[in-house]
Amino acid sequence: MIRTAIVERAIDVAALLSEVTSPATGATTLFLGTVRDVNDGRAVTGIEYTAYTAMASDELQRIAVEASDHAPGLRIVIEHRIGTLSLTDVSVAIAVAHARRAPALDASRFVIEELKRRVPIWKREHYVEGDWHWVDPTAATASVSSA
């Protein structure tokens, strides 16, 4: 069982857990990505997420299918939120259930790592000073050349 979505509303975490849990599952994992107040030493006030929604939806689905191929019987629900988020808001939720804990834990890690690597979603961080910056993970520790 797989469901993936790009959403423009708050993620209902409890609903995701209910959705993946079944009488056959004995282990459920939940990964949440939340907006934190500091990044690269700068105080963050919020993040604006945008996506190439059509492709992001397809890519999320492909990642979930790949995870299921590794471990048949997985139940996976992934939601990624876009729009303007405040500190502590949930940006991504990955709920995974399986009969056993190891496949559920492994799949949760696999999904978030692949999501960060290949799903076309971007974030613009807003800082307390009033400026903003598109986050570029490939820039690593390089200094920001433009705001």
Add this chain to the structure above:
Amino acid sequence: MTQLQVLLFASYADAFGASQVTVSVAEPATVSTLVDALRALPGGDVLPATPLVAVDRRFTRGEAVPVRAGQEIALIPPVAGG
């Protein structure tokens, strides 16, 4: 020449000042010749050496991949989801 429409997002949309551009590329067009044409546009100097290009909602692999009008072509900035 063929006219290719290209979707732009995030920092690339800001750089080009549009969410979509149309470029003329000699046939047969490839990811490489498409990127060269995009690089020549105002704002195109922000592109890295080999920017990510998606065709019909899948990442392309390699600069020799052919592209043609009618496909959904997108230039993908470094992704930052999560």
